Amino acid sequence: MSFQELILTYGYPMLFLGVLIESEAVLLIGVYLAQQGYFSLPIVIGVAALSSFLAAQFCFFVGHRYGATFLVKRPNWQLRFSRVQRLMNRFGIGLVLGFRVIYGLRGVIPAAIGLADYSRLVFIGLNAMGALLWAVAVGLAGSSFVHIAEHIFAKLSSHSTALILVLCGLSLCWGMYRFYRHLQREKSIIP
Template sequence: MTLQSFIENYGYFAVLLGTFLEGETVLVMAGFAAFRGYLDLPLVIAVAFAGSFLGDQLYFLLGQHKGVAILARYPRLAERATHVQSLLHKYHTLLILVIRFLYGLRIVGPVAIGMSGILWHRFLILNMVGAAVWAVVIGTLGYFFGSVLELLIADIRHYEEAILGFFLLAGLLMWAIYRWRNRGQK
């Protein structure tokens, strides 16, 4: 199986799963794959929206119902949750809209917001808008990254498997480092 066929067969599922859990690296790579013609950019954006939206809804509900227990079990998350809640008091609506853009707050943010007493339907609407903006912006950046890269490398098709492989490995390495640094926090 070639890298191209692997992406064509499993790319959308990877985008859904990746954006449900974290997101940016997977979505940038999917945008690049869309530029190369392996995936369809509007579908990448739609799947990324769904994954991001559903993930944050789940984290919000966990915060509402199990937030205290989660923070007690993972004390390092409690520090971030306190930070999110202080930001929430100052920038209520804006924070909910942009939380997925803030590094290190992607999962703990919705948990902390769920603990804050915000009504579920308010979060649902703001989360929907935020997820849509995020999916369009990050997916499109990945797509345009591909067009810039093509300008820099005259014969990108010759190098595309190496480039996609590099980004896949870089994404996995970033995820592994993140998980290692944050073990015991969630």
């Protein structure tokens, strides 16, 4: 059973769990299915926002409650925590609102914020706003992309469509390769 079939069979609860695990990818699948008439786009965005909010709250709680002992037992995480501290010093509230766009640190950032004795009430409010902004932005951007892609593919021949898909796939692979290399260089630079 494919992931799309799971979402169609189990609906919004599966979408909720999927966003907990895979964030944007599952949200975009939900947006696509909403465009096809299987889901409601506002509900997809709401479920994604709630899922993202609760995941970040859980990480914040774990960091707040168990962070110090967690770091003592895992010294290799100290580097990530130090990186998040530098980001907090540089961006402050902006980091709390926008950490969802920083791939690889989505769970670490709320945990580190909790470890840093950030106000729980302030984090709840900023986390709720950030989750809603993230879900609306990704959901509406995905909806627009799906609409534009459907419009373009409807006008193309099958050969043109295949060529465009291959080029997009190659471009995506190249971009992921470059991003991975950038991350590797950044890790080697950070002391």
